[in-house]
Amino acid sequence: MVSNRRVAEIDLIVTDGHDGLLAAVGSLFTATPRQRCLVHKQRNVLNAVPHRERQEVAAELGGIWKQEKKEDALLNLAAFKAKYRQRYPEAIRSLMEDEEHLLTFYTFPPVMYRYIRSTNAIESLFSNVRRRTDQIDAFTTETSCLTIVWAVMQDIRLPKIPVD
Structure with a gap:
């Protein structure tokens, strides 16, 4: 769908x-x-x-x-x-x-x-993804790369931004 x-x-x-x-x-x-x-x-x-x-x-x-x-x-x-x-x-x-x-x-x-005030949170996310994907010599397909990226993103715990 x-x-x-x-x-x-x-x-x-x-x-x-x-x-x-x-x-x-x-x-x-x-x-x-x-x-x-x-x-x-x-x-x-x-x-x-x-x-x-x-x-x-x-x-x-x-x-x-x-x-x-x-x-x-x-x-x-x-x-x-x-x-x-x-x-x-x-x-x-x-x-x-x-x-x-x-x-x-x-x-x-x-x-x-x-x-x-800064892009630190997103840069931290990218750094974590890069650290994991840099350990892999080559991805066989785009899907295998996206699977690793998705898995890494699921483990990252960013602080919730208070809205009050």
């Missing part, structure tokens, strides 16, 4: 900066809000900062998205940009690339923030 079930609506898309993924989901889910993975964004920004100053800059940058309210995060973001615009223009350019998607998580309940 062929199923015609399709995803019709998504509450949030959490992405890294991959252009192909952004184009695909952007064309299908035009009204869906997007959260930029803050782990990837922070790494990209810090790549434009000298090693000797990364720890200090990282603390300030991470402090932006650890604010309780979006208004406070916006104030910290503005202060961060003003402070480093002249010294690290490439870092600020990188930060501003996705500025409109950095603080989307604030539209959700605070108990969800830590789960939806």
Whole structure:
């Protein structure tokens, strides 16, 4: 039996900066809000900062998205940009690339923030699948590969995201 079930609506898309993924989901889910993975964004920004100053800059940058309210995060973001615009223009350019998607998580309940600010959960899933499939030299068929992937996914226990 062929199923015609399709995803019709998504509450949030959490992405890294991959252009192909952004184009695909952007064309299908035009009204869906997007959260930029803050782990990837922070790494990209810090790549434009000298090693000797990364720890200090990282603390300030991470402090932006650890604010309780979006208004406070916006104030910290503005202060961060003003402070480093002249010294690290490439870092600020990188930060501003996705500025409109950095603080989307604030539209959700605070108990969800830590789960939806990054792509860590999905990357952990992919890592577990990769670890199991890398042990196999070659799959005889596509079905055998999918069977292993499905089995691995059944054993992975991701934390439930609270919605209250």
